[in-house]
Amino acid sequence: MFIPKRFYFLCFTFFLVLNLFSQDNQTVVPFKKIIIEIEQQHQVSFNYTENNIVGLQLVPPKKSLSLEQKLVYLERKTNLHFENIENQYINIYKKENKSQIVCGYVFAADNMPIENANIHLADTTLIATDSKGYFEFNKRDKNIFSVSHIGFITQKIESDNLDTKNCLKILLEPEITQLDEIKANAILASGISKNKDGSFEIKPKKFGILPGLIEPDALQTMQQIPGVNSIDESVSSINVRGGTHDQNLFLWNGIRMFQTGHFFGLISVFNPNLAHTISIYKNGSSAFYGESVSSVVAISSTPETTEKNTFSAGINMINADVYAKYNLSKKSYIEISARKSITDYVETPTYKEYFDKIFQNTTISDFSLNQNIDYQSKKEFDFYDATLKYVQKIGLRDQIVMDLITIKDNLEVFQSATSNDLAKSENNILRQKNYGGNLSWKRNWNSSNITKINIYNSSYELFANQKMTSGNLNVIQGNTVDNNGINLENDHVISSKFSFNEGYQFNEIGVTNLEEVSNPDFYRKIKDVLRTHALILEGKYNDTISRLYFKVGTRINYIQEFKKYSVEPRIQFGYGINKTLNLELLGEMKSQNSQQIIYLQKDYFGIEKRRWIVSDNNTVPIQRSKQISLNLFYKQNDWLLDIENFYKKVTGITTSSQGFQNQLEFIRTTGDYEVLGTEILIQKKIKQFLTWLSYTYNDNKYDFSNYEYPIFPNNFELIHTLSWAGMYEKNNFKIALGTKFTSGKPKTTPASFDINPYNPVVTYNNPNNSNLNSFFQVNFSSTYKWETTNGILFKLGISILNILNKKNEINKYYRISSLTNSIEEVETYSLERTPNMSFRVSF
Known part of the structure; x- marks a missing residue:
């Protein structure tokens, strides 16, 4: 048989390659x-x-x-x-040699290896750990050695029979050194402190007591800070240095929250028995915070240290809640909280006072006032919130955290009346909810380099349905927000004094507004979406010896839809002039692409009138702010004096976002506002007694250049605010009494009370030409806790808001009465005397 030479050549080549491969393997x-x-x-x-x-x-x-x-x-x-x-x-x-060697690893409390830790042997031999925290030495007759490193407590190990088969694992505890730096351990109350960066930090689990509060409610507590007010006693309308509520950024574990209040603003949606750290920035916030032109409120429920399994349950005259934390293993735990109103089962005096305040001058109260014969009403209201946290450490360097939160408020009011054999009824349904989720990963590459990545989503919905028998009318209104994004951050520790951070953020926000009316038929649904990219650079220098603190950063934003860039620098500078006196300079430039506006004052029955929209870079411009403040902080012999002067300007605001109820209510124009102010806090501690006095001055002016009277006082201007509190804490008993005085907010009066019967409209004076009467309130609270022999802790709390039952005006406007065809004065008042009581058990 004939075999081609080419075949022999291929076979030879094949076996040669196999042989070469085999030789290479060996x-x-x-x-x-x-x-x-x-x-x-x-x-x-x-x-x-x-x-x-x-x-x-x-x-x-x-x-x-x-x-x-x-x-x-x-x-x-x-x-x-x-x-x-x-x-x-x-x-x-x-x-x-294995049996003759002693080896080990040295770790910090967070399981990070400690490099260059010193191993001191009994014979004065000195060994250093490597980058993995590893060390070894030859076994001796007496194995006594100590492990030390700067910033950690030295640990001594003494044993004649060390196990040489397995390496030791040595954990060093951090050494806490009391430095002579100016930081108030307690400012306003126990558990509240002021940081070097100018922020206020609240630790709810260490919280003492404040007047009117029996629980460490984050948004109620922050209103005690000078410069923070609520124009209508609501946590859904917090005004920081003259700004509107929507200009504040509220973050819960990295999730932006669009709903902050239960009961339409009288109770915070953040469970006070859950949060571990609350940081509040009035100015000089980190460049990693965007999408706000006023304050930043960042709430973290991740504990700083490992905690044992805990469970607690409590009830007050509005809601009941439970909290539980369970360690699944040494490296993982789960944390759950849930809270629900008790108004389904009982109407307490607290609930009645809240209800009366909320429904003042709304379409629901208007219906009852206009029906004088056979009027009937059925009201159902409830709310709940729940959170879930899961934490998993992977190895020595990685940690994954998942956070979920759900918030919901439901209101249903059915009203009917019969007059002159004519039946009339209304059924009002109002629903408000906010869902959020965050998944984060943290990687400790080494002791000087950390990477953090988190992906988040927040969904908000406000829905109302009003059915009226008269005219067979059905009205539906809706406002939804979908917000999601990703954050990437790298932290580098260059030295003990200098650190550097950089990061990238992507944020997408979509807002939908729905209006549907029957008879006549009308339907409108509009959705707008904005996508923003941000590059962040930030450096920090902190020298405790020279008492110098300096942090500077910048945020570079790019709005994809507008193809527009903006640069936002931030600065924090602190210098300790001496051991008792500190000077602080804060500055920032920020922007915001979303805001709340009011289409009509009777939207959503006049209860929750605001709806979210996003900027269109035209009629709804991007809001921008710039702010600078100079602070002098003195602390000595339990005296504390904090004086801060600031200037703030916000541009790009719209009249529809400011809640006008005068001639500007239906005018659509843009402008800005400027605030010049001073905030003063004086505090003294005498053993178990703490007292403080705060004063705030604000000169807050609008400038709407396209309006005939462009410059006039801001709707949220409170020229003078004066607060005092006295608190006594001894052992397990706490008591607090406090007062608050503010000058009245601006109002616009009619130029004349005579109207044209053929064209009944109100003719006004210049906007905000007058002011309401001053506001004055006295509040009280007290708590007592005790522990049983088997470790169960009980806590009882009592509070009274507005002890003197003073009738305080919080709003006044004018309208044409449909019954008398004349100008009607409409007033809204603060809460009357409102008691509350709480009971809690923990173990």
Whole structure:
């Protein structure tokens, strides 16, 4: 048979290649190169001494083998022993020397390895740990040594029978050194402090007591801070240095919250028994915070230290709640909280006072006032909120955290009346809810480099349905917000004094507004979406010796739809003039692409009138702010004096976002406002007694250049605010009494009370030409806790708002009465005397 020469050539080449491949597989290589390849392939680290592997060469194991199979192969081929620790660290010893070696790893409390920790042996020998925190030394008759490092408590280890088969794991506790820096351990109350960056920090679990509060409600507590007010006693209308509520950024574990109040603003949606840290920035916020032109309120429910399993349950005259934390393992835990109103079952005096305040001068109260015969009403109101947190540590460097939150308010009011044999009824349904989720990952690459990534989503809905028998009318209104994004942050510690951060953020917000009316038929649904990219750079210098603190950063925004860039610098500067006096300079430029506006004052029955919209870069411009403040802080002999002067300007506001109820209510124009102010706090502590007095001055003016009277007082201007509180805490008993005085907010009066019967309209004076009467309130609260022998803790609290039952005006406007065809004065008042009581059990 004829076989072509080409076939022989191919066969020869094939076997030659196989032979070459086989020879290559059997080639010996340096041992060090083998373990480097294994480290890269299996993400492990080898620990060894050079003397044990010097000159060693062998054929490498097959790459397809598992890590354990490779170690078995290497141990069989060498005189070495391989100790695998959690598939992360592998120690290499000579077999005959293994029993003569003591080895170990040194970690911080967060399981991060400590490099260059000093191992002091009894014979004065000094050994340092490597980058993995590893050390080893020859076993001695008496194995006594100490482990030390700067910033940690030295640990002494003494044992004659140390286990040499397994490496030690040594945890060093951080050493807390009291430095002579100017920081108030308690400002306003226990659990509230002021940081170097100018922010206020609240620790609810360490919270003492404040007048009128029996629980550490984040949004009620922040109103005690000078410069923070609520023009209508609502946590849904918090005004920081003259700004509107929507100009504040509220974050819960990185999730932006669009609903902040239950009961339409009288109760915070953030469970006070859950939060671990609340940070409040009035100025000089980090460049990592965007989408606000006023304050930042960042709430974190992740504890700073490991906590034991806990459970608590409580009830007050509005709601009941439960909280539980359970450690699933040494590296994971789950945390759950839930809170629900009790108004479904009982109408307490507190609930009645809240209800009367909320429904003043709304379409619901208007219906009852106009029906004098056979009037009937059925009201159903409830709310709830719930949170879930899951934390999982992976190895020594990684941590994953998942946060979920859900908030919901429901109101249904059915009213009917019969007059002159004519039946009339209304059924009003109002629903408000906010859902959010966040998934974050943190990686500690080493002691000086940390990466954080989080993905979040927040969904908000406000829905109303009004059905009226008269005219067979059905009205539906809706406002929804979908907000999602991703944040990336890298933290670098360059030295003990200097650190540097950089990051990237992507944010997408979509807002939908719906209006549907029957008879006549009308339907409108509009959705707008904005996508923003941001690059963040930030550096911090902190020298406790020279008492110098300096932090500077910038945020570069790019709005995709407008193809528009903006640069927002931030600065924090603090200098300790001496041990008792500190000077602080804060400044920032910020922007905001979304805002709340009011289409009509009777939207959503006049209860929740505001709806979210996004900027169109035209009639609804991007809001921008710039602010600078200078602060002088003095603390000595339990005296504290804090004086801060500031200037703030916000541009791009619209008249529809300011809640006008005068001639500007139906005028659509844009403008800005400027605030010049001073905030003063004086505090003194005498043993268990703490008292403080605060004063705030604000000169807050609008400038609507396209309006005939462009400059006039801001709707949220409170020229003078004066607060005092006295608190006594001893052992488990706490009591607080406080007062608050504010000058009245601006109002616009009619130029004449005579109207044209053929064209009944109100003719006004210049906008905000007058002011309401001053506001004065006295509040009281007290708590007492006790613990049983088996470790169960009980807490009882009592509070009274407006003890003197003073009738305070919080709003006044004018309208044409449909009954008398004349000008009618409409007044809204604050809460009357309102008691509350709480009881809580924890174990």
